[in-house]
Amino acid sequence: xxxxxxxxxxxxxxxxxxxxxxxxxxxxxxxxxxxxxxxxxxxxxxxxxxxxxxxxxxxxxxxxxxxxxxxxxxxxxxxxxxxxxxxxxxxxxxxxxxxxxxxxxxxxxxxxxxxxxxxxxxxxxxxxxxxxxxxxxxxxxxxxxxxxxxxxxxxxxxxxxxxxxxxxxxxxxxxxxxxxxxxxxxxxxxxxx
Amino acid sequence: xxxxxxxxxxxxxxxxxxxxxxxxxxxxxxxxxxxxxxxxxxxxxxxxxxxxxxxxxxxxxxxxxxxxxxxxxxxxxxxxxxxxxxxxxxxxxxxxxxxxxxxxxxxxxxxxxxxxxxxxxxxxxxxxxxxxxxxxxxxxxxxxxxxxxxxxxxxxxx
Numbered sequence: 001x002x003x004x005x006x007x008x009x010x011x012x013x014x015x016x017x018x019x020x021x022x023x024x025x026x027x028x029x030x031x032x033x034x035x036x037x038x039x040x041x042x043x044x045x046x047x048x049x050x051x052x053x054x055x056x057x058x059x060x061x062x063x064x065x066x067x068x069x070x071x072x073x074x075x076x077x078x079x080x081x082x083x084x085x086x087x088x089x090x091x092x093x094x095x096x097x098x099x100x101x102x103x104x105x106x107x108x109x110x111x112x113x114x115x116x117x118x119x120x121x122x123x124x125x126x127x128x129x130x131x132x133x134x135x136x137x138x139x140x141x142x143x144x145x146x147x148x149x150x151x152x153x154x155x156x157x158x159x160x161x162x163x164x165x166x167x168x169x170x171x172x173x174x175x176x177x178x179x180x181x182x183x184x185x186x187x188x189x190x191x192x193x
Numbered sequence: 194x195x196x197x198x199x200x201x202x203x204x205x206x207x208x209x210x211x212x213x214x215x216x217x218x219x220x221x222x223x224x225x226x227x228x229x230x231x232x233x234x235x236x237x238x239x240x241x242x243x244x245x246x247x248x249x250x251x252x253x254x255x256x257x258x259x260x261x262x263x264x265x266x267x268x269x270x271x272x273x274x275x276x277x278x279x280x281x282x283x284x285x286x287x288x289x290x291x292x293x294x295x296x297x298x299x300x301x302x303x304x305x306x307x308x309x310x311x312x313x314x315x316x317x318x319x320x321x322x323x324x325x326x327x328x329x330x331x332x333x334x335x336x337x338x339x340x341x342x343x344x345x346x347x348x349x350x351x
Contacts, residue, residue: 008280008281009280011276011293011294011297012272012276012277012279012280012293015269015272015273015276015293015297016269016273018269018301019265019266019268019269019272022261022301022304023262023265023266023269026259026261026262026265027262029254030255030258030262033253033254072266075270076266076269079273
């Protein structure tokens, strides 16, 4: 763990990561069961299917799914991104990119549901792509939480050889391991002071 | 989390934390009422709800996953917040880990128990047990956090 102040939050963060995986897994199961998991299935779900006697989705039906997701997904993404960024698990630019990608995929997934229904089935592949991207980013956030908060090999190294641990400032003033350039500079300055 | 790791900010955070605890209690109460609607505390009622009563249709796989999906958000977020608050409560040192781990295991078991009830007859009692255990574990965690917040508030005023 990079910051000892995070140690008390190990259990909460890992529990949150477990529930993120459950959410991603159940979303994938629902996408496969209800929307068929393919562009053709997505079109049939939103535009109706004569063979299955299903009607096109109504506006209240679309909103019933969209509104809770517009609140729930950003809250979950905000919480997980906040923890991962606070723990400095990623360089700032990469963390910003992953957050943008997650929020973008979530918004696109919700918006394209309306697009398929009212603009046409050509947008169905976008729905599949946006859902897939959101799933990948959720898995990435869960993995990052685990990487930050699981008792890692890095900690064992830190205990055995404090100088070799990632982020440790070595006797020659250099910072060990793959630490972001700005972070390396900051830690070296702290030691110099 | 930033203010959670800065004990000095604890006093300023107390009002929103207290309000959050009220809403968390309401969410848990709402979940308990939903459980009562879905078969209640009787094994036969739970089986009838998931497997269909007297030749009725059993719940579809999509409906079961939908329950997991919604439950994972409610349980997951409330547990995350409560356990993060428990992590900075100094008086919970001896019991914090046990409270959080029990709540985590019980809620996960509660989310997936309906699949067992649907798959095999005679497992309605399992869902009753997981519901009671998950609810009790979450309420215990909430109560522990609330008492610890109350004591901190009293100490600050003294």
